[in-house]
Amino acid sequence: LAKTTQPISMDSYEGQEVNITCSHNNIATNDYITWYQQFPSQGPRFIIQGYKTKVTNEVASLFIPADRKSSTLSLPRVSLSDTAVYYCLVGDGLGSARQLTFGSGTQLTVLP
């Protein structure tokens, strides 16, 4: 069963770059790593997904080392509205054996 570990909380100031790391030692060979953002009273919202090396979109970058046992979500120049809980999600196995494990989440607080 894939297990993920994230820091419980992080604080940052507006305009800074924030990096949140997730450890997933038992990731399956064919699994992707997905990061979600969640605001209070809302469902998680997709941010970015990757398999290896680096992925970048309009809101974030995702860095995955060669062994894929961890991943780092990078948010450039955060604003107050980026205050939220961030989750990494990895899968484990295929078909009926597939297990989907969310991390415990990282509460990011952006300060003015």
Add this chain to the structure above:
Amino acid sequence: EAGVVQSPRYKIIEKKQPVAFWCNPISGHNTLYWYLQNLGQGPELLIRYENEEAVDDSQLPKDRFSAERLKGVDSTLKIQPAELGDSAVYLCASSLDEMDTQYFGPGTRLTVL
């Protein structure tokens, strides 16, 4: 494109009462998930459907929880009878297939008194 729709958004019931949650996934999405999220924790998978087949219900407490996805589209999650510990947010998500990105609905916040 409409997102995942869930209803109701909030539900308050007394213990031992039944309750049902409804989910309409994104059109064309074959995979549907129900998650439970307790306060301060990440979502925990309850059941996953591939079309109308429940391919993973290992975490669903089958003595009181049941789910169905008739015709492989909408889904209903039921609890009967509800217990105090069932108070949580119930999230529905859908994806094109089991390896694709999941998109979540807003959730149903259940309070059992």
